[in-house]
Amino acid sequence: MISDRVKQSIRAELRRSLMAKIGIVLVVAIILVATFAPFLATQNPKEQNLSESNIPPVGFTESTEEIQFIDGERQTVTETVGGSLDHPLGTNQLGQDMFSRVVYGARTSLAVGVLGTLIAMLTGVTVGLIAGFYGGRVDDGLMRFADIMLAFPALVLAIALIGLLGPQTIDIPDPFVALGLVDGMPSSFTLPLTVTLVVALVNWVWFARVARGEALTVRERNYVKASRSLGASNPRLMIRHVLPNSLTPIIVLATIQVAVIILLESSLSFLGFSGTNLSWGFDISQGRDLLATSWWIATVPGLAIVLAVIGINLVGDWLRDALDPDIEGEGGGM
Amino acid sequence: MKPILRISDLSTRFFTKSGQVNAVESLSMSIDDGEVFGIVGESGSGKSVTARSLIRLIESPGKITAGKIEYRNAEVADEIEDSNPEAVDGDYVDLAALPEDVVRSLRGPSFSMIFQDPESSFNPTLTVGEQIAEAVEVQRRASSNPRSVKSRTSSSAYSLRSYAYGTIMPNRSYVSSESKDRAVELLQQVGIPDPEERVDEYPHEYSGGMLQRAMIAQALAGEPDILVADEPTTALDVTIQAQVLNLLRDIQEETGMTILLITHNLGVIARMCDRVGVMYAGEIVERGTLSNIFDEAVHPYTKGLLGSIPDIGSAGGRLQPIEGNVPSLMDEEMGNRCYFADRCPKAMKTCLEKPADLSVDGAKEHEVQCVLAKEEYDESDALDPGQFEGEDS
Numbered sequence: 001m002i003s004d005r006v007k008q009s010i011r012a013e014l015r016r017s018l019m020a021k022i023g024i025v026l027v028v029a030i031i032l033v034a035t036f037a038p039f040l041a042t043q044n045p046k047e048q049n050l051s052e053s054n055i056p057p058v059g060f061t062e063s064t065e066e067i068q069f070i071d072g073e074r075q076t077v078t079e080t081v082g083g084s085l086d087h088p089l090g091t092n093q094l095g096q097d098m099f100s101r102v103v104y105g106a107r108t109s110l111a112v113g114v115l116g117t118l119i120a121m122l123t124g125v126t127v128g129l130i131a132g133f134y135g136g137r138v139d140d141g142l143m144r145f146a147d148i149m150l151a152f153p154a155l156v157l158a159i160a161l162i163g164l165l166g167p168q169t170i171d172i173p174d175p176f177v178a179l180g181l182v183d184g185m186p187s188s189f190t191l192p193l194t195v196t197l198v199v200a201l202v203n204w205v206w207f208a209r210v211a212r213g214e215a216l217t218v219r220e221r222n223y224v225k226a227s228r229s230l231g232a233s234n235p236r237l238m239i240r241h242v243l244p245n246s247l248t249p250i251i252v253l254a255t256i257q258v259a260v261i262i263l264l265e266s267s268l269s270f271l272g273f274s275g276t277n278l279s280w281g282f283d284i285s286q287g288r289d290l291l292a293t294s295w296w297i298a299t300v301p302g303l304a305i306v307l308a309v310i311g312i313n314l315v316g317d318w319l320r321d322a323l324d325p326d327i328e329g330e331g332g333g334m
Numbered sequence: 335m336k337p338i339l340r341i342s343d344l345s346t347r348f349f350t351k352s353g354q355v356n357a358v359e360s361l362s363m364s365i366d367d368g369e370v371f372g373i374v375g376e377s378g379s380g381k382s383v384t385a386r387s388l389i390r391l392i393e394s395p396g397k398i399t400a401g402k403i404e405y406r407n408a409e410v411a412d413e414i415e416d417s418n419p420e421a422v423d424g425d426y427v428d429l430a431a432l433p434e435d436v437v438r439s440l441r442g443p444s445f446s447m448i449f450q451d452p453e454s455s456f457n458p459t460l461t462v463g464e465q466i467a468e469a470v471e472v473q474r475r476a477s478s479n480p481r482s483v484k485s486r487t488s489s490s491a492y493s494l495r496s497y498a499y500g501t502i503m504p505n506r507s508y509v510s511s512e513s514k515d516r517a518v519e520l521l522q523q524v525g526i527p528d529p530e531e532r533v534d535e536y537p538h539e540y541s542g543g544m545l546q547r548a549m550i551a552q553a554l555a556g557e558p559d560i561l562v563a564d565e566p567t568t569a570l571d572v573t574i575q576a577q578v579l580n581l582l583r584d585i586q587e588e589t590g591m592t593i594l595l596i597t598h599n600l601g602v603i604a605r606m607c608d609r610v611g612v613m614y615a616g617e618i619v620e621r622g623t624l625s626n627i628f629d630e631a632v633h634p635y636t637k638g639l640l641g642s643i644p645d646i647g648s649a650g651g652r653l654q655p656i657e658g659n660v661p662s663l664m665d666e667e668m669g670n671r672c673y674f675a676d677r678c679p680k681a682m683k684t685c686l687e688k689p690a691d692l693s694v695d696g697a698k699e700h701e702v703q704c705v706l707a708k709e710e711y712d713e714s715d716a717l718d719p720g721q722f723e724g725e726d727s
């Protein structure tokens with residue numbers, strides 16, 4: 001399936017394109033950060049310390065003016081707080097370390113993004129292959145259903161589904177903590193199960209459409225007919241011949257969908273539907289009310305989302321250009 | 335001897351958005367065991383649709399609307415007698431009346447097909463060997479328990495694991511090492527040099543002629559009774575054409591299988607075939623032995639085809655093309671007449687009615703669908719050439 005030619009063209013495209021290099025650096029960085037979060041975080045991201053609340057990032061100072069009555073006189077007292085290396089990216093209202101929260105938030109985003117994409121891909125490709133391969137009424141039925149799914153705004157559909165399923169989560173023990181390699185970090189990672197399923201349910205349609213389109217052209221290829229004339233069954237034709245020859249645009253779409261799903265997950269967390277409070281979207285919602293005074297609480301996780309999405313999209317573009325120059329950007333979206 | 339394949343009144347129609355197309359119309363023929371039967375005709379005359387109809391490979395919107403395709407195989411007839419009594423007649427099974435899964439079990443071991451364009455007939459993501467081995471597996475399943483149709487169609491030999499291997503690690507996707515060995519053997523049989531190495535190469539590493547050989551190997555894997563070769567040499571250059579034809583001939587002599595050869599090339603027919611059917615507008619207009627067709631042709635269309643071959647002896651003379659084109663096969667435009675009448679230099683008024691199959695000079699083998707078989711061309715009775723112009727749209 002992955003021939004030397006394909007590998008060569010992927011490498012050549014990487015050499016040629018600066019954007020691809022930036023993308024892969026960002027994506028590898030995020031993956032490393034998410035994996036080794038317990039080692040990178042400076043303190044437990046959930047630990048509250050109210051005496052250290054709203055500290056700005058290193059290099060920034062923040063002055064707050066308070067009106068106090070001292071000896072019966074009204075006076076304006078200016079209190080200045082400066083960032084320190086203890087909290088390189090500052091702290092939030094509860095005194096939690098923003099750097100540690102962003103590091104752990106990468107886990108949530110990446111886990112939901114990748115798992116959600118895999119589930120969406122599995123469902124969508126199965127449906128799309130069957131629809132495109134069999135055609136006729138099967139195709140009509142499945143794709144009209146997919147069209148109905150598309151007609152709903154993704155976020156509204158997601159919220160409705162979460163309302164229906166309830167915010168389920170799974171606690172996955174953190175192997176590094178369990179092995180005793182790090183102390184003082186959360187002992188488990190909370191995967192928002194409902195959100196993962198819901199983002200997949202909202203996004204499988206894009207895979208179905210792309211897979212169907214590919215199946216429609218590939219099933220007309222002579223080798224499919226030749227194979228049929230030798231006695232191959234329909235499932236065999238689909239899996240052995242149609243699927244492998246439809247994979248290129250599906251791989252490209254999957255990459256871009258990870259970014260789309262990270263954005264959707266952040267939106268859901270922002271709105272308070274996620275079921276975990278260690279998430280970039282959740283932090284943004286916490287900082288929203290304090291934008292005027294403590295801008296970093298929302299800005300830091302916001303920048304993390306921007307970097308992640310840009311990185312993944314650049315990798316997607318790189319794969320698209322390398323694998324098939326004919327494909328136009330078909331990222332799907334929200 | 336009883337023929338291996340009897341086709342009677344076969345009609346294949348395509349129900350397209352712009353109307354019904356009668357690609358094959360009431361076609362009857364029979365093919366003897368071990369012969370090479372050729373079907374020759376222009377593009378669009380329905381040759382390929384006939385070939386595909388035989389193994390029920392017509393896809394929507396096409397459909398076999400009438401007729402029988404009877405295939406002689408006592409074993410199969412025995413097996414399915416209980417489940418499909420209406421499809422069995424003595425030793426014969428009617429493929430047109432069988433359910434799809436039974437027909438599928440016959441593809442490979444009973445019929446197989448080679449196609450016109452070898453380059454596009456191989457999956458670029460699998461090695462040539464794997465694709466031949468795939469056909470070998472089909473045959474292995476069929477022969478493991480020939481008494482049971484069920485075993486022919488069951489896919490137990492193909493576990494999820496081998497599917498997964500096929501997708502992720504193509505070089506591991508052989509179901510068994512025997513099938514790979516057999517693939518090497520088959521490649522050797524069709525004259526691929528270094529088959530042990532070539533078996534692991536991808537289709538793009540093969541030349542066109544080698545791919546055609548590999549496709550023949552693939553078709554032979556099932557040890558079919560009938561090989562349908564649909565324009566096997568059209569996409570190849572002349573020297574390779576000769577090699578491929580020789581190969582087919584050798585294999586036919588070796589295994590004694592029946593070949594149905596579809597081509598528009600009369601040279602190929604002359605070289606390969608025992609009997610020939612000339613096809614025009616979905617019908618076989620003339621059939622007979624090789625000498626019947628080449629030396630004693632009656633139908634003006636057959637004569638026209640023969641007249642349009644360059645002759646090395648009479649260099650310089652212009653070739654004689656047949657004027658006009660194959661008629662549209664749209665149902666409403668066809669009517670009930672001789673479809674060749676509008677291009678026929680000897681069309682008469684009687685040609686406005688559909689001619690019956692007539693035997694020529696009482697020879698049982700030589701049949702023609704033309705009134706000229708029993709009467710001479712009479713100029714006074716000639717059809718006005720403008721007769722059909724109004725119909726051409």
